[in-house]
Amino acid sequence: MTTNRLDNLFPSLAEIPEQYRFGAPIEQRDYLVDGQLRTWEGPLASVRSPVFLKSEQGEQQVILGSTPLLDAETALVALDAAVRAYANGQGAWPSLRVAERIQHVETFLARMREQRERVVKLLMWEIGKNLKDSQKEFDRTCDYIVDTIEALKELDRRSSRFELEQDTLGQIRRVPLGVTLCMGPYNYPLNETFTTLIPALIMGNTVVFKPAKFGVLLIRPLLEAFRDSFPAGVINVIYGSGRETVSALMASGKIDVFAFIGTHKGASDLKKLHPRPHRLRAALGLDAKNPGIVLPEVDLDNAVSEAVTGALSFNGQRCTALKILFVHEDVVERFLEQFAAKVAALKPGMPWEEGVSLTPLPEPGKVEYLGGLLADALEQGAQVVNAGGGESRGSFFYPALLYPVNPAMRIYQEEQFGPLVPVVPYRDLQAVIDYVLDSDFGQQLSIFGSDSAQVGRLVDAFANQVGRININAQCQRGPDSFPFNGRKNSAEGTLSVHDALRVFSIRTLVATKFQESNKALVSEIIRNRESSFLTTDYIF
Ligand code: G3H
Numbered sequence: 001m002t003t004n005r006l007d008n009l010f011p012s013l014a015e016i017p018e019q020y021r022f023g024a025p026i027e028q029r030d031y032l033v034d035g036q037l038r039t040w041e042g043p044l045a046s047v048r049s050p051v052f053l054k055s056e057q058g059e060q061q062v063i064l065g066s067t068p069l070l071d072a073e074t075a076l077v078a079l080d081a082a083v084r085a086y087a088n089g090q091g092a093w094p095s096l097r098v099a100e101r102i103q104h105v106e107t108f109l110a111r112m113r114e115q116r117e118r119v120v121k122l123l124m125w126e127i128g129k130n131l132k133d134s135q136k137e138f139d140r141t142c143d144y145i146v147d148t149i150e151a152l153k154e155l156d157r158r159s160s161r162f163e164l165e166q167d168t169l170g171q172i173r174r175v176p177l178g179v180t181l182c183m184g185p186y187n188y189p190l191n192e193t194f195t196t197l198i199p200a201l202i203m204g205n206t207v208v209f210k211p212a213k214f215g216v217l218l219i220r221p222l223l224e225a226f227r228d229s230f231p232a233g234v235i236n237v238i239y240g241s242g243r244e245t246v247s248a249l250m251a252s253g254k255i256d257v258f259a260f261i262g263t264h265k266g267a268s269d270l271k272k273l274h275p276r277p278h279r280l281r282a283a284l285g286l287d288a289k290n291p292g293i294v295l296p297e298v299d300l301d302n303a304v305s306e307a308v309t310g311a312l313s314f315n316g317q318r319c320t321a322l323k324i325l326f327v328h329e330d331v332v333e334r335f336l337e338q339f340a341a342k343v344a345a346l347k348p349g350m351p352w353e354e355g356v357s358l359t360p361l362p363e364p365g366k367v368e369y370l371g372g373l374l375a376d377a378l379e380q381g382a383q384v385v386n387a388g389g390g391e392s393r394g395s396f397f398y399p400a401l402l403y404p405v406n407p408a409m410r411i412y413q414e415e416q417f418g419p420l421v422p423v424v425p426y427r428d429l430q431a432v433i434d435y436v437l438d439s440d441f442g443q444q445l446s447i448f449g450s451d452s453a454q455v456g457r458l459v460d461a462f463a464n465q466v467g468r469i470n471i472n473a474q475c476q477r478g479p480d481s482f483p484f485n486g487r488k489n490s491a492e493g494t495l496s497v498h499d500a501l502r503v504f505s506i507r508t509l510v511a512t513k514f515q516e517s518n519k520a521l522v523s524e525i526i527r528n529r530e531s532s533f534l535t536t537d538y539i540f
Contacts, residue, residue: 006393009348012054020352022049022125026065031074031239032223034081035232040068045240047217050128050360050395051350059394064125067216070240072248075208078236079249082179082206085233093234094176094204097532098156099539102149104229105202109145111225119190122218124351127186128359128395129314131352141191144480145198147497152202153539155501160536162522169514169522173533174505176204177281178256181249183242185261185285186362187317187417189215195480196259196283199500201235205257208236210246214362242266250274257504261285261319264489283503284492285319285484287415288443290466290475292322293432293458295449296330302472303448304338307421310446310474312346312399315361315419320444320475323415324405325423326432332425336403339421340386343399360395361418367392370400370418377402377409377422385423415441429454433461442487444468444475467491510534 013021027044030037044066052059085091093101116138123134159173180200184193189212200207211219219237226235238245249255250273257280260267264286274280292310294303310322327335349356361367374390382402384390389400399419405412411422426432436445444466449455455471462469467485470476477484485494493503510533512518525534 005348005388006391006396006398009350009393009396010052010054010059011350015054016350017352020121020124022062022064022121025063026217026220028065028067028217028220028239030220030223031068031070031078032227032235032237033074033078033233034084034236035227035230037223037227040070040074040239042071043069045069047126048364049125050362051125052360052394061394062125064122065217068239070238070245072244075238075240075245075248076252078208078238079179079252079254081233081236082208083254085231086176086179086206089176089178091206091233093206093231095532096204097535097537098152099537101202101204102152102539104231105145105149105198108225108229109142111229112145112222113142115221115225118221119218122221123190123215126218127189127215127362128351130356130359133314134351137188137191140478140480141194144191144195144497147480148198148202148501151497152501156539160538162536164514167514168511169518170509170511171534172507172509174203174502175508175533176505178205179254180205180207180257180259180504181246181255182207182209182259183246183262184212185319186212186214187314187319188261189218192261192285195495195500196261196504197235200257200259200504201230203501203505205504206234206236208238208249208255210238210240210242213242242270246270247273253279255280257281257283259283259504263287267492281503282492283495283500285495286486286490286492287441288319288486288490289323289413289415289439289441290320290444290446291432291436292325292446292448292474294325294327294331294335295429295447295451295454295458296328297451297454298328298331298449299472300331300334300338304335304342306446306448306472306474308339308342308346310476311421312343312419313357315358315397316399316421317361317417320477321417322446322475323417323422324412324435325421326426326435327423329425329427332403332423336385336401336423339423340401343386343389343401346399348396348398358396358399358419361397362395366418367395367397370397370416370420373411373414373416373420374400374402377405377411380406380409382406382409382422429458433458436462436465439465440488441490442466443490444470444486446470446473446475448472467494508533 049062348358405422
């Protein structure tokens, strides 16, 4: 039955509703440097969609267009623009009052909102994210910017007062760190990138931004908004291979902050290139293998439905996805049965189709990689529990529920980042605790259970292992006001609306002895508005 469904998975052009058709391929040659959209005359990288279209020649992968393959030299020109705009902290942008920087970001947000439809369509075509989730990604990003502005106003209000400690009068403000390199992941090419890019900018840093490996064209509609909303050189957008461009930026030693969402290997390779390691700050969101643990006393309906969305929303391509499930032997049979039934109810199709949740995968070679993990598990005794699990067509891989999974299988440790759901049966909870303790990752986990003693024991066992413990709920990043971080190879630093403002800044203290002459001097600076730092201005 599934095979039939996959036979008709990819549409012909005529079957796509008019408003979702892609149209002619986009040849992008522009990139943004020093407040100008420049034209790249060199080689281009082809942008392929995960979507195939039926044609007389069979199913053919859609070519969406191309983007500039900048060379190292051009990337360094962009870096120099950011370095000049920062001007060792003396530039107009890092010196601007907070209220004025906020106005620039508000201007950008208004311009960005105008591009919602184009960006959402590109999200669907470039990474295969369904319509609802693509809209959510756009709207969540706008909300994040609004919340960031509010959080900064609050931070600034608190910094507008002086503090008196042990006869020392001081004012403490957060100031920028310098030139920031921002790189995001392909699964949230807009949202995750902007959760570092916007806080970096609003705190007064200047930025070189390189879009993710997929979800690249969708930044194009925002280039004019960036150009027109910020002073020249404050935001520079470059394209090309990371090896060619980003390596050169890091090796230059001129990057002060490295904001990167990707693999821990990629992050370490790039960090090592920086000649001045103590100058470099990093905000990293990296690999994860979040486990879901199902206890014997459990509301199974809830556990299954959370585990299904936790493991399979956006086809499992979320850093926070549940990537391995430990299920107690007493409930495992029922768990598998219900899980398989829920997977069967998920609709495969194209991202714009109503109610679709399973879509094609953007990474070339991903279907083969998942097939390899599956074959390895089968060879070592696992079975595919759900009907049609592991069948594929072109870039589409139908989710496979694998059971019983054991430590000898690759899927036990490797981050699949796709629709493979390994289930490990257990009797002794200690085996599960040991998995978490021994893991190289430490982002989040989920505990499903109703016995307070068992849940309480596990919370304590894991509190020093991961950044977030979810009880009877899937793992996730949101709400964005909550801290998002990880231990071991999973992250460096903590991001949330509030934390990100701190990650991209440092506190500077201006202090003086509390005596008449100093009080008079400071009062005069404030009264005459002779400093942007020493001020009691209050942002409403
Ligand atoms: O890919 C990792 C994202 O931060 C996950 O965010 O949990 O909201 O899907 P999410």
